[in-house]
Amino acid sequence: MNARSPAPGGLELVEALVNTADLESGADRLDTPEGRAELGLREDEVPAARELRESLRAALLAHAGHSAHRTVTPLTDLLAPAPLRLVFDAGDGSAALTPAGPPTLASRVASAVAQALIAGTWDRLKACEAADCHWAYYDRSPAGRGRWCSMQVCGARAKMRRYRAK
Template sequence: MELLLAFLNTRDLELGTDVLDSAASWRAWVTERGLGPVSDLPKLRTARTALRSSLGEGTKAVPFSGTVQIELSQGIPTIATTDALQAVLAAAARVALLGSWDRFKICQAETCQSAFFDRSRNRSRTWCSMQICGNREKARLWRERTRALSAS
């Protein structure tokens, strides 16, 4: 789950950074996580966009297909990955198979848009962090209401 979240958040709107902008930054990301060889950046960007669109980012679904290999190791099926993208896709497939895909969400704050895992009982979280994004959004809405009331 953490690998999937990390991959979904390789782009940071607040900092203006994107790990997938250069092979060097992607290589560092992969090395930090002890993953296999580096995949090609255009395919990685497409995979990230497709995964994020399936979580509700954007207005239309982005098609993507990738492969994940299953091996039998001592009679037990295991996921065999040969590169970092396969590891991410395997993590996504595992989350979906466990029935938790709908708990992955995109923060509704326009300046954030980070992916997060909704641990709330009723699966109703809107922001990645109530202390940061939720607080900013609620303050913004309050200012708009106050301005509208004072203008009338």
């Protein structure tokens, strides 16, 4: 659905996870071996991944100024068991936050969000305003006021609905 370029850095993982569910068709890539492999998940990890996905979607909807589509587990609770550690590169002195233990989906997401917070890009990852979409996208607009994953699809539909309502 989304024709935009992927989110920068680790946010690409968050975007990919949220976009495993196509709300319009009902398809869920977490139901397929290929979809799970893209995220490095085992089948037994899918229920937790779905819960994390919907909590992330709620946060991305909030970034775009929209209400959550349903009640979700707070991200704080879901990511609490995913401790991070600060790792320094001896060569250039750069630092990164990485999972403190074995990398799970939650710890990789926590690391990606932490890096995005540092880079100032977390609030630019949003979810589409369209109720039948809620696709994650990275808002590259200068003012940071993007509302739809695609102006050509969801944005055009919304404008047409408003026009017809008049």
